Every structure is written in structure tokens, then in C-alpha cells.
Amino acid sequence: MLKTLRDLFRYNREFAIGSMLMAVILGMAALSAFSPYPPANIYVVPPDMPPSWAHPFGTNSRGQDVFWQLTFAMRNTLLFGFAVAFLSRLLSLLIGLVAGYQGGLTDRVLMSINDTFIVIPLFPLLILFYFVMRDYMNWVLLTLVIACLGWAYDARLIRSIMMSLKTREFTQTSVFSGMKMHEIVVREHLPYVLPIVFSTTLNNINWSIGLEVTLSVLGFTDINRPTVGTMIFWANQHSAMVAGVWWWFVFPTAFITLTFIALFLLAVSMNEYIDPRSRLARMGMGGA
Amino acid sequence: MVKANGKAGNGPVPAEPILSVRNLRAYYQMQYFGIDREVRAVDDITLQVNRNEIYGVAGESSCGKTSLIKTIAAANRPPLNVIGGSVKYSFLDRDIFRMSEEELSRVRWKHLSYIMQGSMNVLNPVRRIRKSFIDFAFRHINKPEREFFDIVARHLERLRLSPSVLKAYPHELSGGMRQRVTIALATICRPEFIIADEPTTALDVVVQKDVLAMIREVQQEMGSSILFVTHDMTVHANMADRLGIMYAGRLVEEAPTREIFANPLHPYTAHLIQSLPRIGDLSPKKALPGAPPNLSDPPAGCRFHPRCPLAMDICRRENPALTALRPGHRVACFAASSEVRPVSEIRETVPPKVAEARS
């Protein structure tokens, strides 16, 4: 495992850049534990100060230090992304496995519902949800809702992998040797599916953070909880760019963009690593 | 660059080479995570195919058969690279590797065509058959479209296919029909040389027999030569005039088919023939111990020695050269060339049916 990571780091440029960026981002989030200012307080520092030694990313018009605010924002945003990805993975694994294994009518019903969730534009639904929930909106609720909407694409993927695994010879052998189906799933197939689930996790984190940032920027989340999205929301509320307080907008934007690129690069390199074709080639089975 | 297109008549013209391959070496050269890998799929192969002849190449899967014919057709793509040797055709004025893509494309299909392994997938699934005929053959036949399709239709009928297949997509045809379409496609320009790579492997036995007969028929009628590759020794017994046996990227034995079945000199060949089922024989078949070597790290000396019942010291050190022990019968084996001739001891009686099948 460690050797694989080292090889990936050394010979896969996407992985190397992605993991370095990710380290910076995680470091930033971890720094939140050392913040001298509580995240929710305002007017703790002189407002609208440009970047300086005392305030490396400047201060905003609400009298907050942008650097320390951003550490909280990164922490919360990442936490949200991980939580959504984790919950929606559970859903997509469950639905993908059931549909793939049961086949027949169950499969058709589940996949019809699945395709529906792929097709429906989720953003208007989320906005509607915010609209009726407003004062009740908090990040746990948002996590749950987005997780409930974000499973469909990968459930389809897992289902198709399951269907092909089911017809493989080793599955038949396991059946004939008297293993129960759930044992086969857990012991034989899950090790094969999990790496793929892991790679979809990275994409799903990207997707959910994207939704969160977009909703927050519009003010459609709990705007008092610092996330990268709500930081940009407050910057816009105070017309930061027009007022020349560019650092308030630029630093969160830069960091969230780096986050997206890091996750994307990691997902790309993971995919390449997991793809059976390139795996085969790596083992030197390239030709006859 | 292309010599006058003198098609051979029906009568066999013995020993007039149409293809000569000399010391051909082609390796897969790969680099993954900083480690260089070299798979010696084609290693020092010399052979010759004569006019109006079916030359069979036999061997287990992953012995380098497919790599060999890809290289012979100059259709190898990286990571499969030609390391050395030459491939000459009588209809080309120089080595095939010295020709440009454009020069080659003028030769392909007109002189040199190909029936491919896994014929189920060789036809573009989203293109109607008639379009494929236009893509492959139209520029060689050089007639107006109406006349061109007259020729195609006649050719299809000769192969017992209705011209209506032209309007179909590949998936609308059965496996056997698709295979016949590819044979029609490969022979429409009446090429001198056809490379057939496992053309019947995916077909069921009844269809297989039909298709083989058809290939033979077309070949006879056009006087072309075929390089016929399959792992299936019974197919070789029915098709090939001469047979070359490949093991781990090397040619280990070559002789007229009847001779090789009657008197195999290499222990590997002997094993291949011995493992054929034959009527009335109830003795259990012995499996050869071990597996073909990993071609990225082949054993030193003779590549067969770890599995060979006759392995001697020299086999572990030196690589036996392919030498003619009899006229037309070449073998690469120290044991076979030594006086003892112990091969006959591990060989069982020749199947007379197989041996006579080709007469």
C-alpha cells in the first residue's frame, strides 16, 4: 500500500500535484484549531486591512481576520464534503448492490428511480427546500438532503460492476462451494468494488462542495456558519471587489479552486490506477 | 515500388517464395512507474511462405503468434516494436519496414489482406456492410460504384451470401455470416497473400467446417497464399500445407504438415500432436507440466527446457538453432539433432486419419 502510494507519487504527475495541494488544504483546515479568534465573532480586528504580517490575508469589513476565518471555512467545507460523500456512498453501495444482485424487476424499478434522480435538476429542488425550511436550515440538514440526492450516478456504476462480477466464474465457484450470497458479496466482491467506490468518493466530494459553495454564495444556507461559500457571500454582501477589499474575495476563491483541482487530480489518477486496462498493462500483460 | 501484378495460375508453383521473413525480432517495450519492461514476443524468426501455399503457424496462446503476424503485416503499434530482421514480399521491391504508410496503404488489401482473430468485432458496428466494402476495396478495384457493387455482389454469391447483407449492420448478421462477410471482404481484391489469424476460433464446429472449406476454396481459386494462424492442431491438419510450431516467441519446428504429424522431432510438437483426441484412443492424455514462460523474463538456453522431458545440460545453457534435419524439416532441439533420436520414445502412433486428411 505504502509502496503503491510512493510509486504513484513518483511517476504519476496528477497524483503528485493533487496530493501536495491536498496536503496544503488539509493543513489549512487543521490550523483552525489554533485560531486566536472564535469564528463567529465579528469586529475582533480592525476592518478592511490589506494583507500584512499581522494579518496575512488581510481583514474583512466585518472586522474578521481573513486567514483565520478561512481556516474555519476550509474545515467546515471539507467536513461537509466528506460527510455527504460518506452518506451518499452508503446509499449508492446499498442500491447498486441490491439492484445488481437481485436483477429482474427489483433492478428495473431501482434503476428507473435511479435514472430519475440523475435526470432531475437538483438545484431548483434544493432551492425549494431552502425556501420552505429557511430558519430551520443548518448544515446537518443540508448534508442529509444533498446526500439523499447525490447517490444516483454512482449507484448505476456500482450496479453495472456488480452485474459483471455476478457472472464471473469465481462467483459461480463460490456458489457451488456452498457460500451464502451475502458472504460472497462481502468477502469476494467488496474488495473489488471498494477501490472504485473510493474513486467516486473524490468526485462526489467535489460535487457536493460545489453545490454547497453555490448555495452559500446565494445565501441559501446557514450564513452564520463560516464556510468558503458563506465567506464569499459576505464579501459580496459588502461589495468587497467594488470596495477594493479584494483579499476578502480572492483568498477564499483561490483556496476553494485549489481544493477542486486537487480533488479532481486525485480522482483522475485514482481512476487511471483502478482502470483494469492500465492495471493489466502495468503488470506487463500488455500483449499476446 | 509494386511489381507487376502477375497473379499466379491455378497450378502450384513450388518453392517460389512470396514471403520471406529473416531473423525477425519484435519486442513489447513498456515503461511503467519507472521500470522498463521488454517482452520478447517475436524472437529471431526466419520462415518462408511459397506461392499458392497455406502455411500454418501453431502454438499455445500467448506464444507470440499474433505479435508475429502483426509484425509481418507491418501493423505493429507501440509498444510492440521491431528490433531487427526483415520481412520481404515478392510483390514489394523492398523490405516492408522501409515503406512509408502511404506506400503501404496502396499495397494493403490489393496484395496483402487479413482475416482477423475475433471476427465478431472486426466490422465497424455502426457502419453498414456496404460502407465497409467501399472503405476497404473501392479504391483498389477502381470502377464506378455501380460496377463495383456488381463485382461485390457476385463475389458474395460465390461465398453463398445474399447481396442483401450489404444493407445490414454487423449486429444484424449471425456469427457465421459475419465471418463469411469478412472472408468476402478480405478476398474481394483477389490478394496474393492473406494473413488469417484464428479465423474460426469463435465459431461453433459446424460453422467452422463450412468456413474453413470456404477459405480453402477461395484460396485454390485465386492461387493466393495464406499464413494461417491458430492454436487448433486439428484445423492445421485440415488446412495447412506446411506447418511452423511456435513456442515462447520462437519457431521450434517447421515441416510439411503431413511430415510433422507423422514424425514430429521437437518434444513440444510431439506433445501437441499427442494430446489430440483420436477415435478409439481411450488412454488418458498427459498434460505438459508447467506453463509457457513469462516472455519478459524467459529462461536461458532453450525456452522449452523447464518443461521438457528430455532436457539436457546444454539445453539450459545454449539456445538451439533451427536447423534442417531433413529436406524441408527444420527443428530447434539439441535432443532431436543428437544421434539418439529419443523423441520417438515419447511419441505415440501417428493418427492415420489426420496424416491422410491432406492428401
Add this chain to the structure above:
Amino acid sequence: MRSYGIYVLTRFAQFLLVVFIGISLTFFITHLSPIDPVEQMIAGMTAMGQSDPEAVSLMRTALQELYGTGGPLIEQYFTYWGRILSADFGPSLSSFPTPVSVLIGRALPWTIGLLATCTVISWVFGNLLGGLAGYFRENRMLKLAGVIIMGFHPVPYYIIAFVLLIIFGLMWPILPTSGGAAANLPRGWNAEYLISVLRHSILPAASIILVGLGGWFMGMRALVSNVITEDYVTYAELGGVKRSRILPFYVIRNALVPQVTGLAMSLGAIFNGAIIVEFVFSYPGLGRLLISAVYAGDYGLVLGVTTISIVAVSAAVFLIDILYPVFDPRVKLA
């Protein structure tokens, strides 16, 4: 042809299912929320100074009918469907007394025009460049194009749009950054107006296209590098078929098939992006309408836009579905 009819019917059934589930979701979101939407809205209305008693009572009746405050849930559900099927969402609160359906009707062409154009452009160019990049793996220009295109891809629409807004609105103001056309021009099919529409659409379109290209590019590049190892491509190469024929008809043509499915599957996501882009550039489409309706507390409008979005996107997907057999003759029509 008969089997094609059956195929269209099954796709239509899926379309109906999507609409059914989508609309039902909107119903349950609104009806299971702890807030009574009608009273909240009436409160919002009076707070905003709308105190014309006639308007208020008209609104209350309309809203009560739409959201169903009395009676069992199932009965409310059917009333709700009745309203939706007649596209009657009542009057808009923020633009009282204009009906919601009129507002949506005004916004819909802008969104469809912008989205259809951008989707087609990014799909065509993404696939074209990706296809070339997959076929000519060693080409430096294409590699560079790939790096640039993929750099934009993971960034959310909002950020791209906002950065473009800052560059072309604040730093280098050469393009209009707000609205669908110059306000002082009369609407009509004249060159001046159309050019203004075009100029206004450049930045929103650029945002959507820049993000969209990457997905198609990457997908197509990967598909092509798989397709070129397929037997039929090798066979065509062996057959001396010209590259200028192999690339479009053998490689790209086959790799395009999954990309058509991909297009259908990503329309929803593209629509999501368009909403935010429209908002950033105040483009007069559904997205801006939706977001400003939320800010104005206009319940009917929010619900109307959401519903129409679901129907419109599913209808577009249905359209792609029934065109799919053109791309893939192997599809089982029955």
C-alpha cells in the same frame, strides 16, 4: 418502424416517471415542511407593504388551493397535480398580479436559447478536441489544450462566472455583464437587437462552455483511446483505409455513442450551472427568476420555476433518448 414506436413509448414512460417523481418531491418538500407556506407568504406580503385587502384575499385563496391547507394529504396531492397540469401557479407575489406562468413563459426562451447553444457548443467542441487528443496522443498542441480545458473543468460555475464578471466588468469592461439585451432597444428580429442579445450572452455562455468542455473532452479522450484498440479499427488500419476516414467514421463515430447517453445524463447538472450563471450576469432566464423569487419570498414563482425546470429538463432528455437510435443502430428498439 413499429419497434421504434415501442421504443419511443418506453422512453416516454420513463419521461413521465421522472416528471411524476420530480413533482411529487416538490409536493412533499413543501407539504412536510414545518412552515405553513401560505401564512408565511401572507405575512411576508403584508410586511412588504402589500396590504390591499383584495389582493391579499385573492392571494390567500390561490395559495390555499395550490398548497392545500385543509383536508387530508392525499386530497391536497390531487389538487396540487390539477394545478400543475393546468400550469396554473397563481399570481406572482413579487410582480403582482402577473401570473407566474406568464413570468415563466417570458424567461423560458432565454434559458432554452442560452442552454441549448452552450450545450451544443461544448458537446461538439469537447468531443472534437477530446477525440483528436485521444487519437493523436503525442500532439503537443492538443496536450496543452487538454491541460487548459481540464484546468477549468473542476471549478464550479459560480466561480468561473464571477471571475469573468470581475475581469470583463471591473478590470477590462468591454462586454456587457448584465441583462439579456440592451434595455433601450426595441425587441424584434432586427440586426441591432440580435447583436445586442449576442453580446450579452457571451459572458454567460463562456462560463457555461468553459466548465462544460472539460467533461466531454476527458470522456471522449478516454473513449477514443479505448476504441482505437478495438478490432474494427485495427482491421481498418490493416486494410489501408485512409486515416481521414478511420478517424471520423471508425473511431469518433463509435466513441460518440456513449457520449450521447452522457449528454442526456448531464443535462440536469448543466441546468444547475446555468441557474447560477444567469444569476451572476442577471440574465433574464429561469435561473435569475428563481433566485430573485426566493429573495422576494415569492412562493408560487419558486414552485412554478422548479416544476417547469423538472419538466423541461426531462423533456430534453426524452428528446435525446428518442434520437439515440440514430447514433447507435444496435439499440434494442423493442
